[in-house]
Amino acid sequence: MLKVDFGMQEVNHFHIGIGVYENRIIMELMNYKDLDCSGNVFYARGLQRKNFKRFHFAVKILHLPARIAYNTHLKIFPVYMHQICRRKSDIYLYLNHKLPRTKFDGKVVTTIHDLIPLKTEVESAAVRKTFLSYVQDAVSRSDTILTVSDYSRNDIAAYFHIPHNRIHVIPDGVDFAEFNNPVDRVQLESVREKYRLPEKFILYFGSARKHKNVGSILKAYARIPQALRTNVHLVITNGNEPLKKMAEELGIRPFVRFVGRVENADKAAFYQLADLKIFVSLYEGFGIPVLEAMAAGTPVVASNVSALPEVCGDAALLVDPADIDQIAEAMAKVLTDAGLRRDLINKGIKNAQKYTWARSAGKLHDLLVGECPGRADK
Structure with a gap:
């Protein structure tokens, strides 16, 4: 042996x-x-x-x-x-x-x-x-x-x-079954209440390290139509004080929910509650969060740089992470185009099953x- x-x-x-x-x-x-x-x-x-x-x-x-x-x-x-x-x-x-x-x-x-x-x-x-x-x-x-x-x-x-x-x-x-199996309604609402999550939201799930480019997510969110922001809020995990200050300066603080560490048992519910997963890192060697979101049936907007195009394939809407307007347009498009959402969800599930x-x-x-x-x- x-x-x-x-x-x-x-x-x-x-x-x-x-x-x-x-x-x-x-x-x-x-x-x-x-x-x-x-x-x-x-x-x-x-x-x-x-x-x-x-x-x-x-x-x-x-x-x-x-x-x-x-x-x-x-x-x-x-x-x-x-x-x-x-x-x-x-x-x-x-x-x-x-x-x-x-x-x-x-x-x-x-x-x-x-x-x-x-x-x-x-x-x-x-x-x-x-x-x-x-x-x-x-x-x-x-x-x-x-x-x-x-x-x-x-x-x-x-x-x-x-x-x-x-x-x-x-x-x-990715543990496909863990994220793909529907979380029952009682548990979903329990997670929503536990973290005080809005009814509809864009999700950034990850750390606040500089290469994660979370500041650009806030700037892009500030540029989507106000009516859309009123209806769909932004949820950011592991936010820090500089990011909270940026949200204040951009005038979007009432629409942004910063949450701390999310318990591992609540991750699948987080993804399944979200209307969109945003992941526009400047560099990733892989990018597990995009696969977790895809497995959960959540459409993804991701960066078109480093390993993310390789991991996402055609199952995400890819954007230049340095182009704030492009990020904003992609978020708004996924939230409002029902056909695009269905296509990304279906392709995402198939893509996640490969890993x-x-x-x-x-x-x-x-x-x-x-x-x-x-x-x-x-």
């Missing part, structure tokens, strides 16, 4: 970003009978052993603190990973871009989801510097690199001057077996 060791440092963040990817891929891979799986996680505050009981293999909590294990300012430790884990594996698989500062006696597979901190404006120069150090280390010490889209694959190859055949695309997935975690994990399984031919059947 092929011995695979999972680095599981992000696995506790199973509701957001990279943590979702890491959790879902590992959960699917552990079902393959030709893989002998194990996992490891370096100690961090708040780490709880019970969080790993859902995995059907041994997960070791290593005593070395994570802040030391992943400190790229330190030299490579004079010890092999298998010595720390007390198990020698054929492949050491990391579904994020951070490698521990150990030596490896086996194949190393690392995942670089995107280059957002290097290609867009970020909140801090320190964020960019830290991210670059991690990714440069991963590129230099990995036998194989995974990413989530063809766009990211091309970006990584060009930025780090590495051949495309070192990089393999294992896409994100499953099982399919992505199957592709990765075949890649791992190919990395060590002959091992999986021994």
Whole structure:
């Protein structure tokens, strides 16, 4: 059997970003009978052993603190990973871009989801510097690199001057049934009341990071006809004070509802209550929220840049994220053109069905077996 060791440092963040990817891929891979799986996680505050009981293999909590294990300012430790884990594996698989500062006696597979901190404006120069150090280390010490889209694959190859055949695309997935199954009316109204959602609304669901371009959504919303704004409000999750101030300055604050963190159990209801999902990021390595909205039967307006056209296909109305008027026109058109809405909803559902975690994990399984031919059947 092929011995695979999972680095599981992000696995506790199973509701957001990279943590979702890491959790879902590992959960699917552990079902393959030709893989002998194990996992490891370096100690961090708040780490709880019970969080790993859902995995059907041994997960070791290593005593070395994570802040030391992943400190790229330190030299490579004079010890092999298998010595720390007390198990020698054929492949050491990391579904994020951070490698521990150990030596490896086996194949190393690392995942670089995107280059957002290097290609867009970020909140801090320190964020960019830290991210670059991690990714440069991963590129230099990995036998194989995974990413989530063809766009990211091309970006990584060009930025780090590495051949495309070192990089393999294992896409994100979406839990189609979770978002597509109709939420019953009682629960929908409970979610509406819980978050004080308007009767009809455009939804931005995501973070307020600069590359998400949420300010442009507010500016575009201010330009749609006033009668439409009165009838259809705007809901923004994870809003911050600068965005709230912008809404005040644009004169649209009464029509904008800012909500905090949305519980994972309420996400499907959020999408199904919305009349439109807006996602006009300046850069995305993939864009899971557009697939979640499509699965829920919510029409999508998305950016025509980075990986979003690849992920959306013809199932979204694509716009230039730098063109405020174009964003405003697209929102108004989807809200008022019943034929366009039906077309986007139908195409969106079909598009979301193509992206499953099982399919992505199957592709990765075949890649791992190919990395060590002959091992999986021994």
